Amino acid sequence: MNSSDTNISNYLQTPTLRLLTCGNVDDGKSTFLGRLLLDSGNVYEDHLGALERISRRYNPTNSGPELAYLVDGLRAEIEQGITIDVSYRYFFTRNRKYIIADAPGHAQYTKNMAVAASKSDVAVLLIDAASGIKIQTIRHLSILSLMRINRLVIAVNKMDLVDFSKERFDGIKDDIGRAIGTIYGRMCPFWSVPVSSRNGDNVVRKSASMPWYDGGSVLEILESMELDNQESSSFCLPVQYVARDADRRYYSGTVASGEVSVDDEVVVLPSLLRTRVSGLSVAGKHSEEAKKGDPAMIELADEVDVSRGDRLVKSEQELMQGDTLSCQVFWFGEKAMVPKDVYELKFLTYKARATVRQVNERLDLDSLVRSPASRLAQNEIGFASIMLSTDHYCLPFQESKALGSFLVVDIGTGDTVGLGTIVSIGKAGRPHPYATVVDKSMRAALKKQGPMLIWFTGLSGAGKSTIANLLEQRLYEQGYHTYLLDGDILRDGLNRDLGFDSDSRKENIRRAGEVAKLMVDAGLLVIACFISPFAEDRTMVRSLFRKGEFCEVYVSTPIDECIRKDPKGLYAKALRGEIPDFTGVSSPYEPPVSPEVTIDASKCSVSEAVQLLLHHLAED
Amino acid sequence: MSQVLRDLEYESIYIIREAIAESQNPVLLYSIGKDSSVLLHLLMKAFYPVKPPVPLLHIDTTWKFKEMIEFRDRTARELGISLLTYTNAEGIRLGIDPFSTSSNHYTAVMKTEALKQALDKHGFDMIIGGARRDEEKSRAKERIFSVRDADHGWNPRSQRPEFWNLYNCRLMKGQTIRVFPLSNWTELDVWLYIYEEDIPVVPLYFAAERPVVKRDGMLIMVDDNRFKLGLNEKTEMKHIRFRTLGCYPLTAAIESGARTVPEIIEEVFSADHSERSGRLIDYDEQNSMEEKKVRGYF
Structure with missing residues (x-):
């Protein structure tokens, strides 16, 4: 293109910032928005002309145009002087495109505030410097936290009415910081800016009236705001529309999370049919992969029955x-x-x-x-x-x-x-x-760890407990919150009613799994040692957990080695026939088909085994 | 493609697919302008490699620019999509035309009423259009999936709330939904996308010497011999282009030297008048667009 190339390429390459503006009904939100649009050069001359005409008609005594009319659109809104519905505003600077969802402040329109919040990356919350935090401010903060808006800009407005007082601003800043802490349950990053929308201080331009404020104007903060996204990465595509031509079917849908590539195995939910991605295009172009947000069109290798509303995933355990x-x-x-x-x-x-x-x-x-x-x-x-x-x-x-x-x-x-x-x-x-x-992720966040169950399975005497004990010790030293779930302790208390028949053994494992689930829910790293010889029981335990929350460690020490060491003398007894149904002797052990980690304790030291495990856990 | 345009494109494709998937009888309202060109391009992409399962509908007032009609027919032919046109025959019989009738009455009969008749005739339940929220204040408040009552009217006070990409398309008897996939596009975005994707648009968007008459401070192009010159009016050649396209007697041109898409982008990037400032029908009265939409205008 020509001379404005660089300007436009900045505009094009920076992600659009979607923001919502909210605040108590009298805190000057519409005036703030009008000022933001005007000072950033986003009001056209014909709109300014119309603005002056409306200002004269609806508010003849006021001098000068009422900036709020730039954003109040519907007739009823202008007549009643309030905002009824969410209004969307588009403006751009040399650096970025903005979409503003202007949410009404009036109590009965809470619904619209949630609408505006749903697609926003950041919220600008206005507070009247003279009157401070009101109940409406708290309500809006609550809705923002429920809608997972995690970036907040607090604009303390009408600073001109409090003589641009630093003390007043600092007081409100402290109050709002406490409120955010309480409502969000943790610290949510926020910026606070002293503003006068009427005069234009710190909306777009830095204020000359508040030399004590060394932060940026509201727009400056927004211009440099970066967006990140911490969400589930498991692939899921909700099928939106099934298109057909003469001999093929194409499954269209926008990838809701994760990514998929050509040749990936996929599972259709809820039918659980398995097939493979044989062709892929995104927005009309052939592609090797599709990731979150991409409108994909997928071809499948097999003629399986897939219709709108079904989901394609890589593993049903991820949902x-x-x-x-x-x-x-x-x-x-x-x-x-x-x-x-x-x-x-x-x-x-x-x-x-x-x-x-x-x-x-x-x-x-x-x-x-x-x-x-x-x-x-x-x-x-x-x-x-x-x-x-x-x-x-x-x-x-x-x-x-x-x-x-x-x-x-x-x-x-x-x-x-x-x-x-x-x-x-x-x-x-x-x-x-x-x-x-307070849920699992919040509890875990406080502990700064991803909760999970590390399940040791293997023959008696294979070395499960020894490795597990050292693993817990190492994790503890690194500051993790752990718990070692031991079969003997369970049998002493919770499971004292259970014997060793096959039903009781099954129940023993089921209870161990459920207890471990509660502990994982509490945010802990749980280590469990159970011989758990039957694949069915282990699968049942695995099914209680999300993918990534269950790590099966197969301690594969050969039985000859276990018999040779026999630390508790159990093999000797079993071989003499004194213990019925003893795993490996008179009862089978079904080795796991695809455990996350396999350790043969006869081939490595205990600390080497623990190193291997720590390495594996760090990778997850 | 740049991030801003790709995000817009992806959002629009999702909306288009959702509208068609939820509809028994969808239609795309094709107005031949640049937004319609973008919408059509997105429609093709949304269903690629399959042809989109939806016809185009053009409400023909018989007063569109000649070049628009040529462009319309050529586009439908080249894309191989079925094109329906509709004209309010009753309006023609009554001699409603944009010169002798007030713009308000003309629009009501030849556009709003014609659209309602066409929708009723074909029984379309999901009507996809290219309106954008940044065009006008009442459009800025409209949902992406906007429910219309049995008389095609819009009730701005009882709109269904929309969250993320969740769209409620449930229809009660007589209701229809207007769908706006370009809601979040601006005029600048539209031109940047046309440039990047090399999308054909009506040549009237590009500056050229054209015959115009200056009327009430606006430049109106003399597109055919139905143009009635007033006293003291004379046709002159000026270097003009159009920012929006509608009925030629009601669409003002701007003097411009922008002959290419990059030159238009440059012009829009530094414009000081809004896009619809050349639309005479928006200036009937304050809230004029809101009134028209309440009665069923697109």
């Missing part, structure tokens, strides 16, 4: 399966949400009938207190369990916004009456995982 969603619900319907009501849920491309099983709690946005509830009224947020007519595969919202959320649709009116975000998914009939505010 959670069940028919009962434990979820957080934003309720918008005029009619309250009550148990036994039937709705249609819309996941990305999948629709299913569902019954409200139970409303558990209501969240008070002002105090953040959760109180028991049996129904959710309009504009309330709460926790509920919802039962689907068939099993569904999904992820918790904390791991994937795309795969962890759904709309609740009223079948009679077609209206969208709720938004659900998934906390966990389970099976009806089983004790249901209760929706807790």
Whole structure:
């Protein structure tokens, strides 16, 4: 192109920043936005002319144009002087494109605030310098945290009304920092900027009236803001549309997480049919791979039955399966949400009938207190369990916004009456995982570790306990929170009612698996040592965990070596026939087919074995 | 492709696929302008290598620029997509034309009413259009999947909330949905994309010597001999181009030297007037577009 090449290439190469603006109804949000657009050179002359005409008509006593009218669009909004609906604004600088979702501040329009938050990367929260934090500010922060908005810019507005006081600004900054800490449950990075939208201080241009402020203007902060994305990386493509030509079928859909390449094996959910990707294109071009966000068109090697709403994954274990969603619900319907009501849920491309099983709690946005509830009224947020007519595969919202959320649709009116975000998914009939505010990922984050179960299997005397003990010692020294789950201790307490017959052994392993699951849920690194000779039992334990949370360590020391060492003299007894059903002697051991790690303790030292394990764990 | 354009393209493809997958009888409203050109290009990409399973519909007021109609027919022929056109015959019979009728009444009859008649005639339930939120203030508030009542009216106060890429397409009797895949595109994005993807557009977007009449401060092109010159009006040749295209008597040109897409991009990047400032119908009254949309205008 020509002289403006460099400017345009900056614009083109920087990811668009989607931001939402929110704040109490009187905190000057529309004026702030008008100022932002005006000072960044994004208001056209004909719009300014129209602005002056409207200003004179609706507010004849005021001198000068009312900047807020630049963004208040609907007639009712101008007449009532309030914002009713989310309005989208587009502007660009030399560096970046911006999409602003302007969310209404009025209490009854909480729904729209959630709409605006859903696609935003960052929130600009306005606070009136004169009046400080209000209940509305807290409510908005709560919604931002529930929608996982993790970048906040706090614009302390109307600084001109408090004589540009540093003390006033610092006081509000401290208050908002505490509020964010409480609401987010951890520190969420935030920037605070003293602003006067009316005069233009620190919106686009740095203020001359506040020399004590050494940070950037709001726009300067936004210009350099980087976006990252920490979400699940397991491949999942919700099938959106099946296209056909004379002899082929093509499966289209946008990759919701992870990536896929030509020749990858894939599983179709829910049918569990397995096939292979034989051809791939992205947005009309042939491609070798498709990654998160890419609108793909996939050809499969086999003629399998795939339709809209199905999902393609690499492994069914990477998603959670069940028919009962434990979820957080934003309720918008005029009619309250009550148990036994039937709705249609819309996941990305999948629709299913569902019954409200139970409303558990209501969240008070002002105090953040959760109180028991049996129904959710309009504009309330709460926790509920919802039962689907068939099993569904999904992820918790904390791991994937795309795969962890759904709309609740009223079948009679077609209206969208709720938004659900998934906390966990389970099976009806089983004790249901209760929706807790603090969840596994939060507990683990506090411990700065990824929780998992390291399951040692192998013959008696193979060296499982010795290796496991040293492994725990090393992990402990490195600051990890661990627990070594020992079969003997379990049999002393929890499992003292169990014998050694085959049913009891099975139950012993099942309980060990469930206990380990609770501990992993608590955020711990759990090490378990069980002979666990049967593949079926080990598979059952594995199925309790997400992929990456279960590490099977097969201690493969040959039986001759175990008999030679025989530390507890058990083999001697078993060989004399004194112990019935002894693994390796009178009962079989089924070696794992594909364990994560295999260690032959007769060929390496205990510390070498532990080094190998630590190396493997570090790679995951 | 650059990140900004790729993100927009991918979002639009998702929306187009979702609309067609959820629809019993979809249609793409093709207005021949640059946004429609981009929309059509995205439609082809969304279903590649298969031909898109949706026809095009053009509401022909009979007052479009001649070059637009030529471009329309050539495009449909080359892409091999079926093209439906519709004209409000009753409006023609009543002699409604943009010169002798108020622009408000003309638009109501020849565009809004014609569109409603065409949609009813074919029973389309999902109508994909190229409107963008940055064009006008009431469009800035419209959802991507926007439900219309049985009379095709828009109710801005009871819109379905939209979150992430979750779109509720459930329709009650008589309802239809207007779908706007280009919601998040700006005029600049559209031109950058046309440049990068080498998308054909109507030549009227590029500056050339054309016959115009200056009327109420606007430059109106004399596209055919139906143009009635007023007293003291005279046709003159000027170097002009159009930022948007509609009915020629109601679409003002700008004086411009931009003959190529990069020159247009340069012009848009440093423009000081909005894109629709040349659309006479937007200036009938404040909130004019909102009023039209409430009654069923696109």
